[in-house]
Amino acid sequence: MQDILVNLGKQLKRIRQQKGLSLKQVAEMSDVSTGLISKIENFRTTPSLPVLLKIMQSLQINLSELNLTSRNTEPYILIRKGQGTVEERDDSQGLEYTFLFSNDLSESNLRTYIVKVNIGVYREPISTDAIELIYVIEGKVNYIINGETLIIEEGDLLFFDGSAPHAVQNNYDASASMLKMYMIQKQNY
Numbered sequence: 001m002q003d004i005l006v007n008l009g010k011q012l013k014r015i016r017q018q019k020g021l022s023l024k025q026v027a028e029m030s031d032v033s034t035g036l037i038s039k040i041e042n043f044r045t046t047p048s049l050p051v052l053l054k055i056m057q058s059l060q061i062n063l064s065e066l067n068l069t070s071r072n073t074e075p076y077i078l079i080r081k082g083q084g085t086v087e088e089r090d091d092s093q094g095l096e097y098t099f100l101f102s103n104d105l106s107e108s109n110l111r112t113y114i115v116k117v118n119i120g121v122y123r124e125p126i127s128t129d130a131i132e133l134i135y136v137i138e139g140k141v142n143y144i145i146n147g148e149t150l151i152i153e154e155g156d157l158l159f160f161d162g163s164a165p166h167a168v169q170n171n172y173d174a175s176a177s178m179l180k181m182y183m184i185q186k187q188n189y
Helices: 002-018 023-030 034-041 049-059
Strands: 085-087 095-104 108-117 122-126 130-138 140-145 148-153 157-161 166-169 176-185
Touching: 002 034, 002 049, 023 034, 023 049, 034 049, 130 140, 130 148, 140 176
Parallel strands: none
Antiparallel strands: 085 095, 095 108, 108 176, 122 166, 130 157, 130 176, 140 148, 140 166
């Protein structure tokens, strides 16, 4: 189910870009915030049905034009080295997110990435609808949560509520790589 929602966000982003529309333009046409549309496109939140319909109307697409099928038919998930998908994120310049997989859990969805943090990067604070877990694979970064700066480095694990404003900064002399997991609570409607 969740891979359908991930695919939906990617399709909405692809259609928006094919039509030459910016996030801001779609936000104005659909009366939805730019940040919310970005979160939907990058699957950091699940849209409500009314919000999804507003976005689809602004993009002038019908539900029948979207692929709502599940791609995972195996009883396991195996991602080989190099098979992740690089995602472009408008709010995370200098960070490279490589999507590995998404999977349903009983009360939430787990979404997993490898994130490369380039030298000199500072990403402004953002909030998500997820519980986040970060494991530093290589290098070190400053992670700022609610204004408090934590230095995390290779082998460190950080677990926090993503609704707290958080930022990342790499002012060190090497890039860093992190395994990042988002646990997004399922909405009960």
